[in-house]
Amino acid sequence: MTSTDAVAKADAVAKEYFAAFNRRDFETLTNMLAPDFVFEHESPIEGRDKTISMLQGFCTAFPDLAFSDIDQISREDEVVCFLHASGTWRGEFAGIPPTGRHFTALVVDRIRFSGASIASVSTVCEVLGSFSMMHQLGIAAHPSEV
Secondary structure, three states: OOHHHHHHHHHHHHHHHHHHHHHOOHHHHHHHEEEEEEEEOOOOEEOHHHHHHHHHHHHHHOOOOEEEEEEEEEOOOEEEEEEEEEEEOOOOEOOEOOOOOEEEEEEEEEEEEEOOEEEEEEEEEOOOHHHHHHHHHOOOOOHHHO
16 A cells, blocks of 8 residues: 555545544444544543443433544544544433533544554543533633633
8 A cells, every 4th residue: 555545545534533423333442442542632542342331321422422623633543633523412411410601613533543543542622621512511610700
């Protein structure tokens, strides 16, 4: 496989990762992730099964949660995805009852590969990160309101 072919394959796998999530196709997601997969955000989640469980929990709390691809930068062994995320808080999240409020966020995910499997995803949510999302969901005051 040429370098160009590897980049195109990585790009396609990254797009399918988000498409599978948006379809709630957890079987496909499980098959895409390496058994020792690591999801990195505030604290790492180690293992494919733990990550799938976390993603399912997010979908329970935010049943319409979806990611749309804004742009991607691809190399043979990694893809950086710029995404728009949105969802409505309908189920318990982090032990807090839902407010029914909608949120949007800009997300950057770095997807790294090990062979044909996704080895890790490192994610960063917009400049204000979790605070902005918590404000939109109605569980934190905006800095100008403090």
